[in-house]
Amino acid sequence: MTTTADVVRLRPPMNRVSPRALWYWAARAAVLWIVLLVPQVIWWFADGDGARTPHLIVGVVWLVLAAVHMAVMPQWRYRVHRWEATETAVYTQSGWLNQERRIAPISRVQTVDSERGPIEQLFKLTSVTVTTASAAGPIKIDGLAAKDADQLVADLTVRVGETTGDAT
Structure with a gap:
């Protein structure tokens, strides 16, 4: 039997943010x-x-x-910032001077939010925030194309809704 711990491991995410970032x-x-x-x-x-x-x-x-x-x-920042959402986890990598790589198992996700500030709207970008029970705080993905962010939020909402149990 494969557990979440077997499938989810810290690794570089696959997707870059929008070039407009x-x-x-x-x-x-x-x-x-x-x-x-x-x-x-x-x-x-x-x-x-x-x-x-x-x-x-x-x-x-x-x-x-x-x-x-x-x-x-x-x-x-563009070379560093990456993100990915799989069936089992959300992966992010961000920063430029201080770089951070984070992972959140889908079973730990509590909320998924999107935000478009005035400057982001000008560039047709969106930030997605994935909140978990982690003491490290939420995972934030900045610089996504609005279309990609909307799709990510929709996909994560479905995945979180289908997840049973908690990875705690």
């Missing part, structure tokens, strides 16, 4: 860097007739860091 992550990073630009502009005007060299140095550092972050981070 690259633009979504870059846009979120751009918002962050624009927010960080505001204090610099205030400092520039509050300093009045002060020396401009410190402003230029900080501005150049800001520009280089922003450009590198917005160019590198989305590519890196």
